[in-house]
Amino acid sequence: MASPPASSVAGSSKGKIDSTGKAFTRKDLDGHDLPPSPAPSSPRPGRKYALATELVYTEGSDQYNASSVPIYQSATFKQSSATGGGGEYDYTRSGNPTRTHLERHLAKIMNANRALVVSSGMGALDVITRLLRPGDEVITGDDLYGGSHRLLKYLSTHGGIVVHHVDTTEPEEVRKVVSPKTAMVLLESPTNPLIKIVDIPSIATLVHDANPSAVVAVDNTMLSPMLQNPLDLGADIVYESGTKYLSGHHDLMAGVIAINDPTLGERLYFTINASGCGLSPFDSWLLLRGVKTLGVRMEKQQSNAQRIAEFLETHGFRVRYPGLKSHPQYDLHWSMARGAGAVLSFETGDVNVSERIVESARLWAISVSFGCVNSLISMPCRMSHASIDEKTRRDRGMPEDIIRLCVGIEDCEDLIDDLSRALVQAGAVNITPDGFRALGADEEQTLGESPILSE
Numbered sequence: 337m338a339s340p341p342a343s344s345v346a347g348s349s350k351g352k353i354d355s356t357g358k359a360f361t362r363k364d365l366d367g368h369d370l371p372p373s374p375a376p377s378s379p380r381p382g383r384k385y386a387l388a389t390e391l392v393y394t395e396g397s398d399q400y401n402a403s404s405v406p407i408y409q410s411a412t413f414k415q416s417s418a419t420g421g422g423g424e425y426d427y428t429r430s431g432n433p434t435r436t437h438l439e440r441h442l443a444k445i446m447n448a449n450r451a452l453v454v455s456s457g458m459g460a461l462d463v464i465t466r467l468l469r470p471g472d473e474v475i476t477g478d479d480l481y482g483g484s485h486r487l488l489k490y491l492s493t494h495g496g497i498v499v500h501h502v503d504t505t506e507p508e509e510v511r512k513v514v515s516p517k518t519a520m521v522l523l524e525s526p527t528n529p530l531i532k533i534v535d536i537p538s539i540a541t542l543v544h545d546a547n548p549s550a551v552v553a554v555d556n557t558m559l560s561p562m563l564q565n566p567l568d569l570g571a572d573i574v575y576e577s578g579t580k581y582l583s584g585h586h587d588l589m590a591g592v593i594a595i596n597d598p599t600l601g602e603r604l605y606f607t608i609n610a611s612g613c614g615l616s617p618f619d620s621w622l623l624l625r626g627v628k629t630l631g632v633r634m635e636k637q638q639s640n641a642q643r644i645a646e647f648l649e650t651h652g653f654r655v656r657y658p659g660l661k662s663h664p665q666y667d668l669h670w671s672m673a674r675g676a677g678a679v680l681s682f683e684t685g686d687v688n689v690s691e692r693i694v695e696s697a698r699l700w701a702i703s704v705s706f707g708c709v710n711s712l713i714s715m716p717c718r719m720s721h722a723s724i725d726e727k728t729r730r731d732r733g734m735p736e737d738i739i740r741l742c743v744g745i746e747d748c749e750d751l752i753d754d755l756s757r758a759l760v761q762a763g764a765v766n767i768t769p770d771g772f773r774a775l776g777a778d779e780e781q782t783l784g785e786s787p788i789l790s791e
């Protein structure tokens with residue numbers, strides 16, 4: 337990668353001379369006018385093309401017209417004056433051209449005025465929760481990603497934050513606890529791993545009506561901007577683990593925060609610069625590369641997931657997936673989202689049977705995480721959500737036998753064959769003249785009846 341001259345540190349050759357005679361540039365990689373360093377990441381307003389096009393389309397004005405945005409693998413940037421002025425960027429913790437390019441691209445895709453990228457999804461939530469002050473109250477769900485639960489628990493134990501875990505699938509439960517002390521409402525939809533759907537617009541409205549200064553933040557990791565835009569549904573902040581769908585290959589950790597309010601953006605940026613959790617130039621480049629294929633990956637992952645969910649349900653398993661009509665909040669989900677995603681969970685009724693299924697699968701790797709091109713299988717209570725203690729899991733109705741499938745882009749027949757073999761090998765099914773049926777399926781329900789409507 338070639339380094340641009342110090343007078344055009346943002347990668348543009350359009351440097352100017354300012355009134356003091358010092359060389360500086362006001363253009364970034366995209367040729368946008370920018371205020372002095374650190375560079376915010378506001379994109380041009382409006383979305384010109386369909387999302388699938390915008391994902392791959394970037395308007396660069398690199399000095400060599402590089403087709404792939406260069407990796408500015410530099411910690412510091414030469415300045416043209418002794419007072420430290422002159423350059424768009426001074427230090428990569430504060431801002432880096434590759435990171436700025438990614439942030440602008442993500443802001444466009446997430447329908448946001450500004451996006452910020454940090455070193456992990458948990459890093460993103462950490463930055464967001466630093467908006468809180470001791471005594472502030474947070475309202476959040478009772479089916480929350482384990483790591484988010486752990487961070488909130490830490491803040492309630494050590495940071496003087498009061499956390500209310502309520503059933504966020506019922507907006508009335510949020511209404512009961514919202515108050516002038518509510519500083520933040522944290523939502524996930526669908527939830528991980530119970531795939532519950534949360535009415536984001538109703539909750540955002542009732543929270544803002546009750547307390548206009550409360551911030552509604554939504555973790556959109558389970559769907560990605562391809563399928564849902566919480567900012568358009570009334571949220572103030574959307575954040576995602578970029579480790580999942582956005583990157584798609586399990587080769588990096590990243591977190592993304594998107595906002596519309598410039599003041600909120602500045603406060604979040606302040607924490608990122610002050611604490612030093614901005615995404616590295618290399619990982620920014622890698623994430624930008626991953627985002628470009630989000631559309632095709634999600635399309636294939638989602639169609640595989642739909643077929644697998646139907647396969648399991650038809651064979652008598654209790655399946656949780658918003659692409660199934662049997663999902664109790666099917667209509668609500670589709671009123672907010674453009675797709676069902678590629679994470680589903682199902683139960684067997686027996687932890688040991690579930691363990692045997694997971695260990696019998698070959699194509700399905702036993703791994704935490706999701707959103708990758710490879711298919712994964714896991715037991716959330718033992719793995720991704722083990723940081724939630726057993727009693728809390730029980731109180732929240734998280735079945736210990738639940739198996740989570742994170743569906744990749746492999747050939748669907750191969751995935752179904754491998755899963756069928758694992759189900760048979762684990763003794764999870766009775767062999768019938770027509771194939772097989774989940775153990776106990778016909779005692780609890782008749783074929784075709786919704787397995788989760790009774791919840």
Ligand SMILES: Cc1ncc(COP(=O)(O)O)c(C=O)c1O
Pocket residue numbers: 456457458459481483484524528555557558576577578579580589590591
């Ligand atoms: C829903 C959800 N939010 C946030 C995170 C945190 O992301 P990361 O692992 O990138 O820190 C995860 C998984 O780790 C997740 O599943």
Ligand SMILES: N[C@@H](CCSC[C@H](N)C(=O)O)C(=O)O
Pocket residue numbers: 481483528703704705706719720721723
């Ligand atoms: N050991 C990790 C577990 C990460 S879980 C990753 C992902 N969010 C998932 O749901 O699979 C930890 O302690 O955080």
